[in-house]
Amino acid sequence: KAGVTQTPRYLIKTRGQQVTLSCSPISGHRSVSWYQQTPGQGLQFLFEYFSETQRNKGNFPGRFSGRQFSNSRSEMNVSTLELGDSALYLCASSPEGAGGLSSYNEQFFGPGTRLTVL
């Protein structure tokens, strides 16, 4: 089975621009989560999508948004880029959604997109 793929792997933008990152989950996985990783703040949860609906959201400004398509692929968008948005953006997928009495679903991470804002 192919793993989680993210495109592009590297991106350079300038302040004020917007950017869209793409994530293709493992086939059959319905949940996709996004994370931002920086040396200063570590790994921070952005949001999670399941069945095209945002189910969880971290503490990021509205400039960060996302969506999920019917095939579970997901995109995240950052508008009006700031220097502080430079980071590694990671996407993770998991097999099932939340709820019920099932145990926590292991998340499978992609290689990330390295975004540099100049």
Place this chain on the structure above:
Amino acid sequence: LAKTTQPISMDSYEGQEVNITCSHNNIATNDYITWYQQFPSQGPRFIIQGYKTKVTNEVASLFIPADRKSSTLSLPRVSLSDTAVYYCLVVGNNNDMRFGAGTRLTVKP
């Protein structure tokens, strides 16, 4: 969501057993304890998950006391390739994961 506390860094030598302890005093009844490993420039990788007592898989063991307010990840006979950052998380059934700072393990020859 339960907050976790773990040591910032640890050093070890090849062949030794490494134990990393994580505190999660406010863990909820439905929370599971989960550990991830991350190498530089890669996404985190799931290591092990448990709810109570002891869990063992091919790479690690996880010890959880009865009160569940802490847990210990045990890595037997570490090698240089185990040098990585290890994250402890407590996660409910809503897939909302909050990573802490993690423990940077350095294995020396």
